[in-house]
Amino acid sequence: MTIRKLLLLLVLAVWLPAVLGFALLTHYTYRQQVLGKQHDLERLGQALASSVERELDRRLVVATTLGGSPALQTGDLAAFHREATLIARQTGGWIAVADGPDLVLNTLVPYTAGYRRARSAQSPPLRQQPEVFFTPTEGETGLPTVVALAPDLYFSPARYNVAANFKPAAIQELLNAATFPPSGNAAVIDRQQVIVARSRDPQKWIGQRAGEQVRRLAAAGRPTVVETTTLDGVPSLTYVSAPNRYGWNVVIAMPRATLAATAQTLTQQAILASAALLGIGLVFALLIARRVARPMTALRRAAQQLGRQQLPKRVVSGVLEFDAVGSALLDAGERAQQAHATLQRQVAEAVRQTEAAHRELMESQKMEAIGRLTGGIAHDFNNLLQTIIVGLQVLQRDPANHRHERTVSASQRAVTKAAELVRQMLSFGRQQAPSPQAVSVLALVNQSLQLITRAVGAQVRFRTHVPADVPAVHADPTQLELAILNLVFNARDAVQQGGHIVLTARAASDSETATLPPGRFVCITVSDDGAGMDAATGLRAFEPYFTTKAVGAGSGLGLAQVRSFAQQAGGDVRLQSSPGVGTTVELYLPVAPRAADAAPGTTTATPSGAAPTGKSSPPPLSLVPTGLRIAMVEDDALVSSVVVPALQHKGHHVTLFETADAARQALQTVTGDFDVLFSDVVVPGSMSGLDLVKWAAVHRPELARAIATGYTPEAIPQNVVVLSKPYDIDQAELLLVNTVRQQAARG
Known part of the structure; x- marks a missing residue:
C-alpha cells in the first residue's frame, strides 16, 4: 500500500467521525425543530380554542340575557320581538323562541299575533340548562347554524327556550384570522365531532363528521399531538385540544411534508459541510504525499542497490525519519558486505553440524536397536541362568558332591555375576518399564561400585561418600543406576589424567527444594574438577543430542536421560559449572514414603512391579x-x-x-x-x-x-x-x- 493511500485512509479516518457527528447534530436539530413545531401547534391550538370558547360564551350570554327579558316573562311577545330584533342586528344572527314543540317567535320574520310553527326535527327538546350546539339544518335559512340555547329564568320548569342563532361563518372568521404553518389546516368540531368550521375547503367539510382517529382523540378528553391523516388524505402532525365547556375541540394539522422539507434542508447542509471537510482533507493529503514521494523514491533506489549487494547512497531529504532510514540502509550495506564472507563460513559449519547430527541420529538408532536386541534375549538368558543356579543349589546340597563344593560355589558366583551383567545391559538398553519403589542409595552405589571403578579407570581418582542414614528414595532402581552412571561417565570424560570425581548423597534442605513439590528429598551429587562449561553451554547441557565432546565420543543423551528420569520421579536436576574449575550436578529425588522399612544395602522383592536389585538371605x-x-x-x-x-x-x-x-x-x-x-x-x-x-x-x-x-x-x-x-x-x-x-x- 502506497503512502498516498495511507494518507487518504488517514483523511477518511478523520472525516468519517466528523460525518457521524454532523449526522447526529442534524438528527438532534431535526428533533428539536419537531418538538418546536409541536409546541407551536399546542400554543396555536390553545389560543384558537380560547377564541372559540369566548365566541360561544358571547352568544350564550345573548340568549341567557334575552331569556330573562320582562317582556318574555309577561308574555308580551311583540315587545320581546322588537327587543330581540334590535339585539340580533347588533350581534349578528337571529333570535328564536320555542314554546315546547312549537316555534312562537323568530326575528327573521315580522311578528304576527298567533304566530306558531312546529319546530324542525333537528331542534332539541326543551332545555333546563344553557347550551350551545351546532345543527346543519336549523333556522329559517336552511343553512348550518350554531345555536346558543337558554331557558327563561323565571318559570320552573322553563316554559320558553331562547335560541341565539348564528352562522358558522362567525367561527370560520376566527380560523381565517389565525396564522397557521405553511399548508397547515385547522378545524373546530362540536360535541358530536361534527365539523363546525375548517380553514381548508369549509364548504366541503362543514357539517361532516371528523375522521375516526380525531374523534377517538377528542373523546379522550386531553390535549394530544399525534401523527394522523386528514380528511384530505394528507399525512400530518395533528394537535387535538381538550374539549371546552361546551364539549367543542380545536384540531390543527401540519403536513409531514413540511417537516420532511426541514429535514431535507438540514441534511443538505450536513452533506455540504462534510463534502467541504473531505475536500480540504484530500487537498492536504495530496500535498503531503507529493512532499513524501521524492524521498521515498530515493529510499527505494537505495534498497534496490542494497539488494544487489551494492553500497547505497546516503538519502538527504530534510525529513528526519527518511534520513534515518537512509542512514540505516547505508549501515546495512556495509554490514552486509562484512556478513557475506561470514555467511559462507557459517554455511560450511552448518553442513558439518548437519552431518554430525546425522551421525548422532544413526548412533541413537543403533543404541535403540541394541536396547531392543538386549531386551529380546534377556528373557531366554535369564531362564538359562535360572536353570543353572537352581541346579547348582541342588548339587551343593547333595552330600556326595562335597568334594566339588569349591567348584559349585565358583559356578554360583559366576551365575550371579552373569545375572548382574544382564541387569546392567537392560539398564543401558532402557528396556525395563519404570517401576518406582523404595531404593537404598547406599546399596545401589555399593553394588554398582565395581562397574563404575572399572569404567572410570585408574588414571582418575574416584571416591564416594554416602552415609548409612541417608533415606531411601522413591524411584525406579534401574533408571536411578543408569542416571548415576551417566553422571559419572560425563565427569570421567571431562577430567584429565589425575583428576578427581566425587559422588555424595545427603538429605536436601527445605530451601533447596522450595520450588519442588511438598515433601522430603535426597540430593545425589557428582562433582569433578575438569574443564567445566561456560554459561551458554550450561544452558544447553540437558538438550537431547547436544554434546561438547568430539565427534563419535558422545551421543548427547546422557544428561537428557538424567533430567527425564528426575522429572518423572517427581524431582529435579541442577548443574553448576565454570570453565577451568569443574562441574557439579545435583540430582534431587523424593524420599520413599516407607523409607524406614528399606534396610540399607538391600531392596527386597515387594509388590512394586520391579525386579529386586539385591539378594535376600534365606530363612532358617x-x-x-x-x-x-x-x-x-x-x-x-x-x-x-x-x-x-x-x-x-x-x-x-x-x-x-x-x-x-x-x-x-x-x-x-x-x-x-x-x-x-x-x-x-x-x-x-x-x-x-x-x-x-x-x-x-x-x-x-x-x-x-x-x-x-x-x-x-x-x-x-x-x-x-x-x-x-x-x-x-x-x-x-x-x-x-x-x-x-x-x-x-x-x-
Whole structure:
C-alpha cells in the first residue's frame, strides 16, 4: 500500500467521525425543530380554542340575557320581538323562541299575533340548562347554524327556550384570522365531532363528521399531538385540544411534508459541510504525499542497490525519519558486505553440524536397536541362568558332591555375576518399564561400585561418600543406576589424567527444594574438577543430542536421560559449572514414603512391579512350612526341570502348566486344590502371566498370587508380588510362603 493511500485512509479516518457527528447534530436539530413545531401547534391550538370558547360564551350570554327579558316573562311577545330584533342586528344572527314543540317567535320574520310553527326535527327538546350546539339544518335559512340555547329564568320548569342563532361563518372568521404553518389546516368540531368550521375547503367539510382517529382523540378528553391523516388524505402532525365547556375541540394539522422539507434542508447542509471537510482533507493529503514521494523514491533506489549487494547512497531529504532510514540502509550495506564472507563460513559449519547430527541420529538408532536386541534375549538368558543356579543349589546340597563344593560355589558366583551383567545391559538398553519403589542409595552405589571403578579407570581418582542414614528414595532402581552412571561417565570424560570425581548423597534442605513439590528429598551429587562449561553451554547441557565432546565420543543423551528420569520421579536436576574449575550436578529425588522399612544395602522383592536389585538371605529351614500346593506356570522346560523337583524336594506339591490358558482352565474347574499361583510373565497362549494373575484376583480371590520374570516390557501393577530371575530356590520358597501368609491374613 502506497503512502498516498495511507494518507487518504488517514483523511477518511478523520472525516468519517466528523460525518457521524454532523449526522447526529442534524438528527438532534431535526428533533428539536419537531418538538418546536409541536409546541407551536399546542400554543396555536390553545389560543384558537380560547377564541372559540369566548365566541360561544358571547352568544350564550345573548340568549341567557334575552331569556330573562320582562317582556318574555309577561308574555308580551311583540315587545320581546322588537327587543330581540334590535339585539340580533347588533350581534349578528337571529333570535328564536320555542314554546315546547312549537316555534312562537323568530326575528327573521315580522311578528304576527298567533304566530306558531312546529319546530324542525333537528331542534332539541326543551332545555333546563344553557347550551350551545351546532345543527346543519336549523333556522329559517336552511343553512348550518350554531345555536346558543337558554331557558327563561323565571318559570320552573322553563316554559320558553331562547335560541341565539348564528352562522358558522362567525367561527370560520376566527380560523381565517389565525396564522397557521405553511399548508397547515385547522378545524373546530362540536360535541358530536361534527365539523363546525375548517380553514381548508369549509364548504366541503362543514357539517361532516371528523375522521375516526380525531374523534377517538377528542373523546379522550386531553390535549394530544399525534401523527394522523386528514380528511384530505394528507399525512400530518395533528394537535387535538381538550374539549371546552361546551364539549367543542380545536384540531390543527401540519403536513409531514413540511417537516420532511426541514429535514431535507438540514441534511443538505450536513452533506455540504462534510463534502467541504473531505475536500480540504484530500487537498492536504495530496500535498503531503507529493512532499513524501521524492524521498521515498530515493529510499527505494537505495534498497534496490542494497539488494544487489551494492553500497547505497546516503538519502538527504530534510525529513528526519527518511534520513534515518537512509542512514540505516547505508549501515546495512556495509554490514552486509562484512556478513557475506561470514555467511559462507557459517554455511560450511552448518553442513558439518548437519552431518554430525546425522551421525548422532544413526548412533541413537543403533543404541535403540541394541536396547531392543538386549531386551529380546534377556528373557531366554535369564531362564538359562535360572536353570543353572537352581541346579547348582541342588548339587551343593547333595552330600556326595562335597568334594566339588569349591567348584559349585565358583559356578554360583559366576551365575550371579552373569545375572548382574544382564541387569546392567537392560539398564543401558532402557528396556525395563519404570517401576518406582523404595531404593537404598547406599546399596545401589555399593553394588554398582565395581562397574563404575572399572569404567572410570585408574588414571582418575574416584571416591564416594554416602552415609548409612541417608533415606531411601522413591524411584525406579534401574533408571536411578543408569542416571548415576551417566553422571559419572560425563565427569570421567571431562577430567584429565589425575583428576578427581566425587559422588555424595545427603538429605536436601527445605530451601533447596522450595520450588519442588511438598515433601522430603535426597540430593545425589557428582562433582569433578575438569574443564567445566561456560554459561551458554550450561544452558544447553540437558538438550537431547547436544554434546561438547568430539565427534563419535558422545551421543548427547546422557544428561537428557538424567533430567527425564528426575522429572518423572517427581524431582529435579541442577548443574553448576565454570570453565577451568569443574562441574557439579545435583540430582534431587523424593524420599520413599516407607523409607524406614528399606534396610540399607538391600531392596527386597515387594509388590512394586520391579525386579529386586539385591539378594535376600534365606530363612532358617525350620521356619519354612512345607506342603504348599503350588500351581506353577512355566513354559521353559529347562527352568521347570530344576525348579519343580527342587520345590518338591522341600516338601511342596507342584502342578506344572506350560500355558496360562491351561492354568486358567484348571483353576476354573478345580476349587481348593491350590494355595498359591506362581507364574512366569512371558508365556505362550492368549494370556500372559500378568493376565492370569489379574484373572485370578477376580475369580479366585482366596488364592495367593506371585510372578517371576527375567524380563518384561510391561508395566507391572503395584499390588503384584514379583520375583526376579534368576533366583535361588530358598528365595522363591520364602516369597511363596510369605505370599500365602499375607493372603490368609487378609481373609
